[in-house]
Amino acid sequence: MKTVTAGAAAAPGAPPPVAKKGVLGTRPWVAACFLLPALVLLGALVLYPIGYSVFRSFFGADGSSFVGLDNYGELFSNEGIRTAIRNNVIWVVLAPTVSTALGLIYAVMTERIRWGTAFKLIIFMPMAISMLASGIIFRLVYEQDPDRGVANAVWVGVHDTFAESSAYPGARPRPDSGMARTAGGSFTTESAVRAGDPANLPLVGIPPAEMPKEAAGAEQARPEGGKITGTVWLDFVPGGKGEPGRIDSGEKALSGITVEAVRDGEVVAKATVGDDGTYSLPAAADGAQLRLPGSNFAEQYNGVDWLGPSFVTPAIIGSYIWMWAGFAMVLIAAGLAGVPRELLEAARVDGATEWQVFRKVTVPLLAPVLAVVLVTLMINVLKIFDLVYIIAPGATLDDANVLALQLYLSSFGADSDQGVGSAIAVLLLLLVLPVMLVNIRRIRRERRR
Amino acid sequence: MSTSAEPAVAKAAQTPGPAPGRKPSAASRLAARASGGLAQGILVLIALFWLMPTLGLLISSLRDPTDISSSGWWQVFTEPAQLTAENYSALFDNDVVVGSLWTTVLITVPSTVLVVVIGSLAGYAFAWLDFPGRDWLFLLVVGLLVVPVQVALIPVSKLFNTVGIFETTIGVITFHTAFGLPFAVFLLRNFFAEIPRELLEAARLDGAGELRLFTRVVMPLGGPAIASLGIFQFLWVWNDMLIALIFADGSSPPITVALQQQVRQFGNNIDILAPGAFVSMVIPLAVFFAFQRQFVSGVMAGAVK
Structure with a gap:
């Protein structure tokens, strides 16, 4: 932050020499007019709900009976919610790491290629479309029938190339x-x-x-x-x-x-x-x-039941990676552009192989970018809802359950219990709290400077 | 975190100059070219792989429902005669779908404009005006950046019920505006803070008041950041399903909700779903291709969201 104005003027203990009345010499009520709409909306629709959710999470379904920590106990005893938590862990571990790894590979691979921009556009494009549309796209991809779903068409094709298929099922x-x-x-x-x-x-x-x-x-x-x-x-x-x-x-x-x-x-x-x-x-x-x-006479091999109970979560994670690898790639590519060429060249002159340059020079230099990408994706994945709700068929929706979906179902579903819904909301908030604190600390440090 | 509008895609794609000094041997040059060729081949395959799902949707949307249920979309490569615009003309005759597209526009445009206007006002105040508690308030806004929308669903639904805007378009717009604000204020404050002080002081000396300074100097100079923010917010609201699912008027829902209601009978109505999904993608994709740079810089600035 190179401006001397904002940070210095408000820094405690060091009153700026001039500008006593304000940075630009305005009266506080003018500032209040500029701020009012934003503060009212943020206060009423973001800040207040946090407090209300915490409060509400201590009350039962009817909203009037105090139940203490029972709703939080429910999070870990209710079978459906436990599945959701387990799936969220799988999501948070798998989706950001695979997306980031792919993004890194793509960014490095395209760096010196003339049509790299076109490639990046193709990979990045899914970020612009809704999770609903992506969900419909992948419902088609994952269709069970190998004659219709492209995933199984490819899979069965590969399978039949390596394993002999029976010629006469049913004879x-x-x-x-x-x-x-x-x-x-x-x-x-x-x-x-x-x-x-x-x-x-x-x-x-x-x-x-x-x-x-x-x-x-x-x-x-x-x-x-x-x-x-x-x-x-x-x-x-x-x-x-x-x-x-x-x-x-x-x-x-x-x-x-x-x-x-x-x-x-x-x-x-x-x-x-x-x-x-x-x-x-x-x-x-x-x-x-x-x-x-x-x-x-064995029945013909019919491919993987992608949206069946055992594969539904990895399958949906696949669609998420399709959407978000481009995000990782673009951020990493921007970071890569900032890596000093001389460092890489020096390593090459010293006889390092391309792999060594990548492992020992590029990746360590990109570490801060990789961390930002990973954390951003983790926060994003924590809130995953649309993709699961759209892709998982009714029969395996329970197997694919995640916290944000459970929150929606608990709060607005058939037999809703907004106490439990609020407890899930508070849990989600607690999970992003460390990131929130890191953000605040970073901005404070920048402004002190 | 950089806040200026950097054309990341274009920038990262610049090819670095050849290595200075040492001339590579012919053999190593040949090896490099071969591996470069291999790498390019792999990239072409990856690009095709990445395009395939979308292509599948597009082609499916152009096939007869009976064709869709009996064979895969890749059949059109051998039988291109299967392609038909029938589904699309049926879709645009469907009042529900057309109405829902209109609802989406009615939600998205005001939400975007409001976030830009309210966010700019606050961003300017945080950057250039002095008032008690300014730093604390800004840190609070930074803290709100990562608050999941899920936290607000129950409380705001109750609040809107009390005020009487639950399940109305106004309610959806209000919600989107509020949740777009932390990012908007954060992005714009940082951008406005980089405006040279002399420029503002000169305008002040010319007798410009606060409002005039804001509309004539700050807003125009903030163009790139405002564009990024606007595009980002536009896509975010256009693509939203969750908030619309809860807060929108069920009788005239936006396109995402209208399509979601069809998904439960997936398989029977693919002739509505496939073209519907594609139509819902057209505007975001057009915005994306037209404003890639702004979009990318918005994404980069919003990496904490």
Whole structure:
């Protein structure tokens, strides 16, 4: 603060030589006129409510019965409020740190890139829109159905690339085909198979529309000496012309299905059904039973239940990071611009790698900015409401609960208890109190100078 | 804390000059270029990743409800014929939605103007006028910067009930003005305090009174800070849902509340929600792109809020 006026004039013990009547020589009542609107509003709508909330928190739901600290006890005994407190802790730990870390990475990465400004605009843009709009945006992102929600579409895509997905969910043998359902969703033949005797395994239960388009017609497997052969196919043609158990023309091969030969509970041989529906097991399978393992028929992988009970809070935190990483990035980038170039260059000349320069020079120099960003985000996260209220579906709203939401529900919800609501408000205020005191001390120091 | 309107985005984007002295070897230059290329590639991916959610909303808002419920928005890349403005024309035929947009304007504009005017008056008094208890009062304002709005919900709802402005637009405006003031006073006092003393004294010698000094000298010089504050407050009020949820008139709510009421049946009415959300974003985004610098400096100054 470089002005000599404001601070010095009012500093106790050091009366300024001139300007006795005031900085600009005005009378106090003029100042009062300038201040009045602000002070009235602040007093009535900010200051007074603090006092009232503290007072109200000692009274019951009806507002007239004194209950002492019962409302505060309720904060830690009520299951819903405890969930809210636990979630708030997760929020306060995760959201600011991840946002700040991303902001730092983005700020450093874009520093020397020509289109860095465009990048920053894209990352920063979500800050301008409402949490309601962001909430709706992320409700769409987190839709469960991988055909609609982009998060699950990507996730299922990645999952299916690395894990084999079953080709024929829901397929099953005909009831009279001599196969029975066995453990793990598998199907096993009731009798043992003999080499040279084609063992056909007709399946049903797949709507023709869900068959892969490239599926070929099924062929009768040719007997091979000493081997066990057979066909696995969809024993059904639209129109009902097919005969059960026979490979009719137009019936499709179920390529890719795994066939196992099992003897005394041990898998002795294994084969995969070819494009024409045929398989062939070695002689070792002679006398064994054939089993179609359950992995052939497992339901399709459907992705993560993002808004289910266990993931709902991290999922909403993800949307918050999307909104606020840009804020961290912009503040950190401004701080970065103030870092003396010579320091970084000196470190590089001394042979430091880029990572070392980042770790040992840039980050320590940015520490004050990082602290401001973290604290600002923590205060902000403490009050998080809109995102949770919008993104969490009714079924998991309780699992996603946070203090500000609980306060709203307790105070204005169906069976409201404004005593508890006030206690939550006071708790929130106590949590920001340290920051408030630090702010006041900092301004006092600046003005003394 | 800097209070001047610094164009942070632009400033931080300036590329530093090449390293002085030592010429890098060809090999290290090549390596640097390759890693630079990789870094740029990663940044492009991140930027696309960051755009995707918004893009999803925009495209969803342009699809038929039956298309939305049967397939993902990315289908339009293969079937662009799915795009239709049908949802938007239905939205603008919907009186509730149009009315709620108007309510939002009716709340946002006065809240912004009032905060700027009242905040400037107080900021000027704190910066240049002398009165007893000035320092204490200013520290009090600084203390109020971080008070969560939640603290005021119950008490102010009771207060407004007594005065008779609970669930009215006036009430919402009053609430937003009051909670915008600590930041406004803080920002503007610091900015006004930097005005050269000689300028004010010269105007005083010319016979300007307090009010004239304020309107003719202080306010114009405070332009950048006032712009930052105005944009910040505008976005804050436009985007607010919580205060409107409690204090606004339920029969003509602002757009955020109108949309919130639809969210509970999420899935059945995405043809209203998606375009509605997008329409509610258009004004803030326009303001953001038009006044990025002021917005950024407002954000920086308000980092404690």
